[in-house]
Amino acid sequence: MSIQDKNQLLRFTTAGSVDDGKSTLIGRLLYDSKSIFEDQMEAVKASSEKKGFDYVDLSLLTDGLKSEREQGITIDVAYRYFATPKRKFIIADTPGHIQYTRNMVTGASTANLAIILIDARKGLVEQTHRHSFIASLLRIPHVIVCVNKMDLVDYNQEIYDKIVEDYRSFASKLQVKDVNFVPISALRGDNVVDRSQNMPWYEGSTLLYLLENVHIASDYNHVDCRFPVQLVIRPHTMEYQDFRGYAGRIDGGIFKPGDEVKILPSGFTTKIKDINLDGKTIREAHSPMSVVMTLKDEIDISRGDMIVRPNNQPEVGQDLELMVCWMNQKPMTERTKYIIRHTTKETQAMVKEIQYKVDINTLHRIEGVNEIGMNDIARITLRSAQPIFFDSYSKNRNTGSIILIDQNTNETVGAGMII
Template identity: 75%
Template sequence: MIDYKKNELLRFTTAGSVDDGKSTLIGRLLYDSKAIFEDQLEAVKKSSEYKGLDYIDLSLLTDGLRAEREQSITIDVAYRYFSTPKRKFIIADTPGHIQYTRNMVTGASTANLAVILVDARHGVVEQTCRHSLIASLLKINHIILCINKMDLVNYDREIYDKIVSDYKAFASKLEVKDIQFIPISALMGDNVVDRSERMDWYDGSTLLYNLENVHIASDNNHIDCRFPVQYVIRPQSDLNHDYRGYAGRIASGVYKPGDEVIILPSGFTSRIKSIDTFDGPVKEAFAPMSVTITLEDDIDISRGDMIVRSHNQPEISQDIDIIMCWMNAKPMNPSSKYLLIHTTKDAKAIIKEINYKIDINTLHRIENDKEIKMNDITRVRLRTTQPLFFDSYERNRNTGSLILIDEGTKETVAAGMII
C-alpha cells in the first residue's frame, strides 16, 4: 500500500505540435504507471481496429469529446491523473494548434512544470518557442524539453546535441529557472519510464524520474503573508454564539496565532487568536492550506478583504499594469466595462491604455496594432472601480493574477498577470 502521507502533488502541463507524439507520451506514462485499465484499453483497441488502424491509437484515450474523435484533434484542455509511490500527478493536456493559445495559458496557469515535446526530425520549431514563451510568461519554474521520436533518427547523439544547443540559444530570452533535456521515444518507451539501452551516450535520468524528483516545495511563496477572506463563518448556535471566523485559503506566507495583523482595506490592526480547522486548531498555517482565522478584536471584515502583516503589505492601487491574454472570440471592446475577479474580490475595470502587443513567437513588441483579438497577448493598463491589493505575478501567482468577464455574456474573456 502506498504511504500517501508522504506523497506530494505535482501539476504539469504538456505541449507540443500536432504530430509530436504527445498523446502517445501521455498514453505511455499512464499505461506504464498502470493508470489505464484493461477495459479502457480494450475500448481503444476496438475503436482503433474499427478505424482500420494497425496500431493502438492511444490518443483515443485522451480525446474525450465526440467532435474531437471525429476530427482527430484535441479541442479543449483535458486533465489526466496518475501516481507512483513517490508522487501524484495531474496532467493538464493542452492542444498544440496555434489557435489554442488560450488553452495553453489555462493549462499552464496551475502547473508547476511544463513538458514540451520536440520531434527529433524537425528540431526546434515555431510552436516550441511559443509553448516555451507561454510557460515563461505564466512563470512556470521548470521546463522539461523532451526530444521525441529518437527511434526515427537512429538514436543519433549529434541530432540531440544540435537541438539542445538550438533551444539553449533561444531559451536565454526566457525567465525559466530550470530547464532539462531528455532524448526519448514515446512509442518505443525509451527514457520515459525505463532507461534506454539504445542511448548509452545519455547519462541523465528518465522523464518519470525527473517528474518524481524535481524540487517543487520552494515554488510556493512562504514569505509574504497574504490571506484573502473568502467567507465569514458565524455559527450563531448556542454553543458558538460569538464565534466569528474568517475562512479562506492562504495565498502565501506563514500565519501563526499571536501574529500581529492588519486588515485591508480598513487598516484596522489586531492579533490572530486562533487558526481553526475541523480537525482542531493548528499552530501554523501556510499556502495552500484552507483554514479559518479568528482575531482578538471584533472588526467588521467581509469577503474580498485581506489579512496581512503590517510590516509586509501588498501594493494597493486602482491602476493595474498587466500582461493580458485575450480568450474570447469576441474582440476586446475599448469602450466596454468588464467585471474583474482578483483573489476573492470582485470589481469592475476598463482597459485604459493598450501599451503593446507581444509577438508570441519572437517576444518582440508590436506597438502600432491596438486591436485585441482571441489569443493575443498584450500589455495593458487597467483602471478599476475599487483598489486591489496585489503583488506582481512574478512574486506571487495567487495575488498577481486576475480574470476579466464580459458584462453581457458573463463569459471569462481575459487572463491577466500583474506586472
C-alpha cells in the first residue's frame, strides 16, 4: 500500500439480492476485525438465542432498526464505521429488493468500492445485473464480487469458477475495470478476514486484505481544478474586519497559494492568497478536502460560484444530457419543473425530453416512453433556468452529478449523472 493510501478513508457499499448475506458479511467484518464492543456482542448473542438460533447471528450487528430485525430483512441504507490499523472504513449496507434500487444509488453515490454479493447456490440473478449496472453507471472505480455461502455448496471450486465466468461475461458490457473475486462464507468466516482452510484451491486474497490495500488515491480527479463556493466568511469583529474567506469542498484538482484562478460566472481572475484547514494555513489542498480560501483581490463572489483555473474550465450550459435514477412514487414526465442542486448551486429546471429507459437485465434501450417510474433508470434532457458549470460524470463524479427536488414537497426525487 502506498503512503497516500495508508489511513485513507475507504467508502464502500454492499449490494446483492435479498438474503444473499450482506448484513452477515458486514457483521463478520466488524466481529473478526474486533471493531465491536462487548455489550453489542452480548446483545446480539441474546437476540440470536431468543430467535432460537444455535449460532450468533452477526447480521444483527448492522440491522439497527427493531422493525427490520423482526422482519429479518434490511430495508434502508445503514451506514457503519470501522477501522483497522491500516485503514478507516465507512460501509453503506443497502437493501436487496428490486423496489429499493434508489437506496443502492444513495449508498453507492460516494463509494470508492462496491461489494457485489452472489449466493453460490443461485448464481447471477436479476439484482446482480441491476446492482452491477448501477455500480458501472455511478463510475465506482473498484468492484469486489463475493461468492457467498460457499459452505452450502461444499466449497465446490467448479461452482465458484462458473459464477466468475458468468460475471466476467456480463461485466464485459459494462464500464467496470477493476474487478476482484473472492469465494467466502460470511456465516463461518471463510476468506472474510481470515484465510479459509476449506478452500485450499483459492490462492487469492481475503476480502479484508483487498479492502485494506486497494489503491484509491488515484480515484479522485487531481487534474481539473474545481472549487464550488459554499459559504462566504466575513467575521464581524474588529480583529478580522478585513477578512473575506470562501469555504467549500474541493471537487477536483490541486490548489496552492499563488495560483492564478478564475471565478465563474463573472470571469474575473485573481490569485489565491492562502488556504486554511482547521484554522491552519496549508501549502496545498486537493479533492476531497474542505477548506477556506482567501484571494488577493476583492471580487464579488457568492454561494454557487466556482473557482477554477483560467486554462482549465468546466463546461457551461443550460441544456443538460443525463442518466437519471428516479426515486419517487410519482413518475417523471416531460415538461415537468423541478429544483436541481448541482455542487453548491440551486436553480430551477424543466424536463425537455425523456429519450429512453434502460432494461437492467439486457442493457437494451426502451424508447418511446413518456414517463419514468420509481427505480427506473433513463436518459433525459434538462433545461436549467441558470447556467451550470459542469464536467461529465465520467470525468468528475462531483461536478457531474445532479439532484432533482420536487418544488412542492421538497423531496429528493431523482439522482442524475451528466453525460
